Amino acid sequence: MLCQLCKERVACIRCMECGIHLCSHCVKLDLYGTGCGCVGPIHMCPTCFEKSWLPSGITAESYHAF
Ligand SMILES: [Zn+2]
């Protein structure tokens, strides 16, 4: 199964929102819940990441946390 975004690398993870297969280069990873001590992983395609995680006006391209 190839990454459905770049179609070049082997997919190793799936977007937790839309479920498309992503390689480690294309997937957007982040952590949430740092305030309460429990941390959960976020793994989404850039589209879903922008839509459901970033504040409006900020795109995945301009997000430099990782
Ligand atoms: Zn990819």
Ligand SMILES: [Zn+2]
């Ligand atoms: Zn997605």
